[in-house]
Amino acid sequence: MAPRTRIFTAALVVIGDEILSGRTHDKNIAQVAAWLQVQGIRLREVRVVADDTPAIVEAVNTLRARNDYLFTTGGIGPTHDDITVDAISEAFGVPAVVHPEARAILEEYYTSRDSELTEARLRMARTPEGASLIPNRYTGAPGIRIDNVFIMAGVPSITAGMLDALTGTLEGGDPVLSATIGCWVGESEVADLLRDAEKAFESCQIGSYPFWAEGRTGANFVIRSVDPADLTACATMVSEGLTALGKEPVSDGI
């Protein structure tokens, strides 16, 4: 297989005091990470920052400069602690403005519910100047795109709707494929095997994830590659190596 011409990378900034206080368990890192894998984009770094303008600006400006894409989650609701749009406007050096299309979406949403677009709700129609919207057919609330930055909600089900709208629209490389081999073995017993197998196939990376269950020690070995032939050959080498050590490899993991 010809090597990929390039690797596409992304970063994620999770914005919210509630994650840093331990009150809310983040679900967006795993959700965005898994979605990016399918798009052929590699998630290279995640930062969790507080609802704090300088912290958001620093993270956004550092990470958008060194990745193809930057995603943010959190802080785009109607209340005083929702400062993401203002902070990202500051990061880009543009004003935050009411986006006419977002305003229309919200007006229709509240009118259809016998309610109205109050000043607080109108905050949700604000975007950095020059931004476009990420439609969301599931919950109505749009996300925001400016340059290579994608601003999404913090509530995981709403984030999911925005990711759905973006599926297939971003340029990515070959998707990363993976194979998992589980085994009832201490990972320290097979450290040499894993290192040798990774060395033998340049396109492959092997992660070793130990666990304890049923009173025994086990591990899953996850092999990742963009090359299907390398992946199969490397998985075979690991499986045969485990068998040679008197262990029983389990395809697809334990």
Added chain:
Amino acid sequence: MAPRTRIFTAALVVIGDEILSGRTHDKNIAQVAAWLQVQGIRLREVRVVADDTPAIVEAVNTLRARNDYLFTTGGIGPTHDDITVDAISEAFGVPAVVHPEARAILEEYYTSRDSELTEARLRMARTPEGASLIPNRYTGAPGIRIDNVFIMAGVPSITAGMLDALTGTLEGGDPVLSATIGCWVGESEVADLLRDAEKAFESCQIGSYPFWAEGRTGANFVIRSVDPADLTACATMVSEGLTALGKEPVSDGI
């Protein structure tokens, strides 16, 4: 109440390809965050980085310089992808060495299990030169402390044992207290109330966390402060404000 003389801050670096690929859902951010709250230390930033030396070095050196404490999780096992000790040694500009006490702990551990300390397992006794150990009475495996950096395991149950050993040993400020008020209300309807309440009590921060359940819109409002009197007064203002709007506030949240 007299204001605190200072605020103690911490950062966390979560190290591991498995988090960035979406394969493993991180549990250490919430665990470390909740533990720090009790120690009176504020978690200010989290970064998730790959098993990649330059990425670890950058995150560790940036965050240890600007926080009182830095914690890391992941990458201290026996396999080739466990590079945290080497990377943090590089960050400090010291060699990685076998720590005699860690070696003794591992020797006893494996000998008592009719096994032996292989070369791969000896990797787990390595620390940056000059480091001390974080004992772990639950699973044996020690963590590592060098300067203000605390190197912990990635497996959450082992991380828990290391945090337990550190409980009460780190200097912190007054613990952050919180009160939660739940209400079946759209957060946009009470945005003014929340902003006014936060302004009225300088020591308080209010987070607004919307949800949808039972076919209705609700939100929890979390008030945080180091001052118990402010906290109570601010919570009362929010509760009375909700009642004045014809809503029913629910103590301790929905």
